Amino acid sequence: MLSSVTAALERLRSAGRPAWLSSPALLRTEVLSGLVVGLALIPEAISFSAIAGVDPAVGLYAACVMAMVIAFTGGRPAMISASTGAVALVVAPIARGHGLSYLLATVILAGVLQIVLGVLGVAKLMRFVPRSVMTGFVNALGILLFTAQLPNLHDVPWAVYPLVAGGLALMVFFPRITKAVPAPLVSIVVLTVITVAAGIAVPTVGDKGTLPSSLPVPGLPDVPLDMHTLTVIAPYALAMALVGLMETMMTAKLVDEITDTRSDKTREAVGQGIANIVAGVFGGMGGCAMIGQTMINVKNGARTRLSTFLAGFFLLVLCIVLGPVVSRIPMAALVAVMVLVAVGTFDWHSVKPATLRRMPVGETVVMAVTVVIVVATGNLSIGVVVGTITAMIVFARRVAHLTEVTAVTDPDGSTVVYRVTGELFFASTNDLVGRFDYAGDPDRVVIDLSAAHIWDASSVAALDAVETKYAQRGKTVEITGLNDPSAHLHGRLSGALAAGH
Numbered sequence: 001m002l003s004s005v006t007a008a009l010e011r012l013r014s015a016g017r018p019a020w021l022s023s024p025a026l027l028r029t030e031v032l033s034g035l036v037v038g039l040a041l042i043p044e045a046i047s048f049s050a051i052a053g054v055d056p057a058v059g060l061y062a063a064c065v066m067a068m069v070i071a072f073t074g075g076r077p078a079m080i081s082a083s084t085g086a087v088a089l090v091v092a093p094i095a096r097g098h099g100l101s102y103l104l105a106t107v108i109l110a111g112v113l114q115i116v117l118g119v120l121g122v123a124k125l126m127r128f129v130p131r132s133v134m135t136g137f138v139n140a141l142g143i144l145l146f147t148a149q150l151p152n153l154h155d156v157p158w159a160v161y162p163l164v165a166g167g168l169a170l171m172v173f174f175p176r177i178t179k180a181v182p183a184p185l186v187s188i189v190v191l192t193v194i195t196v197a198a199g200i201a202v203p204t205v206g207d208k209g210t211l212p213s214s215l216p217v218p219g220l221p222d223v224p225l226d227m228h229t230l231t232v233i234a235p236y237a238l239a240m241a242l243v244g245l246m247e248t249m250m251t252a253k254l255v256d257e258i259t260d261t262r263s264d265k266t267r268e269a270v271g272q273g274i275a276n277i278v279a280g281v282f283g284g285m286g287g288c289a290m291i292g293q294t295m296i297n298v299k300n301g302a303r304t305r306l307s308t309f310l311a312g313f314f315l316l317v318l319c320i321v322l323g324p325v326v327s328r329i330p331m332a333a334l335v336a337v338m339v340l341v342a343v344g345t346f347d348w349h350s351v352k353p354a355t356l357r358r359m360p361v362g363e364t365v366v367m368a369v370t371v372v373i374v375v376a377t378g379n380l381s382i383g384v385v386v387g388t389i390t391a392m393i394v395f396a397r398r399v400a401h402l403t404e405v406t407a408v409t410d411p412d413g414s415t416v417v418y419r420v421t422g423e424l425f426f427a428s429t430n431d432l433v434g435r436f437d438y439a440g441d442p443d444r445v446v447i448d449l450s451a452a453h454i455w456d457a458s459s460v461a462a463l464d465a466v467e468t469k470y471a472q473r474g475k476t477v478e479i480t481g482l483n484d485p486s487a488h489l490h491g492r493l494s495g496a497l498a499a500g501h
Contacts, residue, residue, distance in 0.1 A: 033302035034310025040182040047334040051088040057212040059083040062284025067312025069275040071305040075267030076252040083287040094236045104221035107286035109237035111276030118269030132363040133387035136370025142346030160332045167336030184337045191333040206327035216282040244288030251289035362394035400428040405435040415444040421451040424459035432462045450481025460493040
């Protein structure tokens with residue numbers, strides 16, 4: 001079934017028209033997948049609203065608007081964007097400290113920053129984020145999502161605990177019966193029916209705020225347009241923009257691999273910015289690509305933008321029509337959903353003893369640093385930046401130790417040849433000057449760099465220093481074996497780096 005749909009998709013794409021227009025099978029797949037994803041978005045959008053400390057309507061509006069907008073502006077067909085836990089964690093402090101209007105202003109500014117970053121080609125920079133940092137990012141996200149649920153388990157009626165346990169059990173075992181309906185949705189429905197039918201008094205979604213009963217109305221946030229507002233929201237907007245793009249690029253790369261297709265990462269970055277701006281204008285908390293819902297969509301066979309648009313459209317209809325029902329959902333059900341999401345997000349394989357024994361110590365350190373910084377600061381982007389810098393330092397130390405200098409003297413004693421092997425850059429050339437015997441070497445010295453590469457000005461300066469020390473003793477130095485890039489850099493900088501000293 002899936003192979004035939006894929007074949008039809010390729011034929012119709014080559015014809016230059018939306019594939020689902022002429023393929024009933026593909027249209028059915030896209031519609032049903034969009035409906036399933038729309039249903040699955042409800043519990044998580046509400047849960048992420050709770051994390052951000054805003055009314056459920058704010059998260060639901062964001063999910064609706066972002067999914068529908070990104071269907072047109074995004075660069076990765078079939079990928080779902082909506083309100084997410086990562087973004088909720090980033091914007092929660094601004095929502096708690098300054099209110100909804102400042103949150104919406106933050107979302108709009110984050111969208112603008114994402115457009116700018118997309119145009120500047122930030123998507124290409126994702127290849128410089130090491131895998132160990134990505135692993136630490138995912139693990140820290142899982143920890144933060146779990147700890148964010150703890151307030152909902154403190155000082156609550158005793159019935160909350162068995163409800164949470166029951167919800168977890170349903171989500172674990174129900175997929176063994178069928179995967180046609182999302183297990184989180186089944187868990188929420190069952191727990192809601194139980195609490196309503198039995199009259200169990202526990203905190204509900206309605207206690208968190210009023211659900212939307214009408215379409216969102218566009219409008220600009222009511223905040224002063226001055227430098228004070230900008231200084232308040234800018235740090236959170238930048239963090240949201242970076243975190244959102246990181247999650248989005250990771251999700252897009254995953255979908256590319258699953259579908260064996262390529263996506264336009266720059267368009268996706270710009271599209272995320274547009275979607276966040278529109279979400280903020282319509283009263284949504286903003287978001288980014290959702291790994292879980294995207295996997296549901298793709299594994300159901302969806303491959304086009306139609307499923308993404310319908311996921312947002314169906315979610316909007318469900319909120320408006322079924323708002324009173326949704327308000328009676330017990331918070332225990334949402335806590336169970338988020339606990340399972342947190343457990344599923346954490347990369348357990350990365351912390352297995354067998355994995356840690358095989359993994360280089362530096363890689364494990366980078367992952368641990370990323371996790372610790374993210375958990376300590378509550379800011380995913382800070383953790384990724386610090387983790388990436390740590391990875392660079394580890395890499396520099398590792399490569400620096402690979403540089404070797406060996407000397408061979410001619411039988412007649414008139415010439416010594418130093419063979420330098422490895423990558424020459426600021427870390428590996430710190431002790432290069434001390435690797436030569438200036439007093440004991442003969443009058444002619446050859447430095448063979450055929451097995452080395454010069455990367456920066458520090459390396460050129462170190463070679464200049466070596467030549468200077470030999471020249472002070474009346475000896476000549478010949479540098480040979482430079483490859484073209486190294487020769488160009490050396491020729492441009494040699495002799496020009498000692499000015500002012």
